[in-house]
Amino acid sequence: MDRSEKDKIPSIPFLKRVSKVMEEADLVHALGGSGLLYALGIQKRVNDWDLTTEASLNEVKDALSAQGILYERREGGTLFASSFRLVILGGEGEMDLIGGFAIQSDAGVCRIPTVSRFHWNGIPVGSPEVWAVAYALMGRRNQADSLFRYVTEVGADRGMIEFLLQQPLPTDVYRRVRKWPFEPKKQADHNRV
Numbered sequence: 035m036d037r038s039e040k041d042k043i044p045s046i047p048f049l050k051r052v053s054k055v056m057e058e059a060d061l062v063h064a065l066g067g068s069g070l071l072y073a074l075g076i077q078k079r080v081n082d083w084d085l086t087t088e089a090s091l092n093e094v095k096d097a098l099s100a101q102g103i104l105y106e107r108r109e110g111g112t113l114f115a116s117s118f119r120l121v122i123l124g125g126e127g128e129m130d131l132i133g134g135f136a137i138q139s140d141a142g143v144c145r146i147p148t149v150s151r152f153h154w155n156g157i158p159v160g161s162p163e164v165w166a167v168a169y170a171l172m173g174r175r176n177q178a179d180s181l182f183r184y185v186t187e188v189g190a191d192r193g194m195i196e197f198l199l200q201q202p203l204p205t206d207v208y209r210r211v212r213k214w215p216f217e218p219k220k221q222a223d224h225n226r227v
Contacts, residue, residue: 044127
């Protein structure tokens with residue numbers, strides 16, 4: 035998809051800075067949310083940057099503090115069962131850094147792992163499969179439907195399907211995940227600029 039002047043996105047340099055701090059501290063992280071949709075060419079607007087990580091709160095706080103990056107810890111609301119949420123301060127637009135991303139549904143707590151599937155602007159980007167499920171669990175139908183279609187077109191990672199089917203998913207989401215075809219053995223290059 036060609037990018038145009040109509041694209042609305044927060045500061046990419048600030049996102050890159052935070053990502054680099056995480057990388058230099060050996061903290062696995064990935065871009066998700068509307069940033070993932072933008073990186074895939076599905077959406078032309080980024081509401082805010084969402085980075086997820088499996089690192090502990092103390093590891094993340096130490097890495098950010100060592101580089102002078104300011105943050106505030108905030109609650110994610112009753113829908114979310116994540117370990118923590120930090121709002122990163124100082125950039126243009128809002129950035130959330132979510133540790134141990136998890137969402138509460140009627141079926142139980144579904145863990146949304148941080149798995150990078152490709153890079154965009156040098157930033158690891160999360161799994162479209164897990165974000166399709168996350169958006170479905172959050173009740174964000176348009177985003178969920180867009181990602182379910184995308185994964186159906188390109189194929190899903192077998193390991194991701196197996197992981198997600200072991201999570202306590204509502205029946206309708208479980209059925210949609212089971213319908214995904216596996217990706218071809220050699221996946222197209224998703225490294226986007």
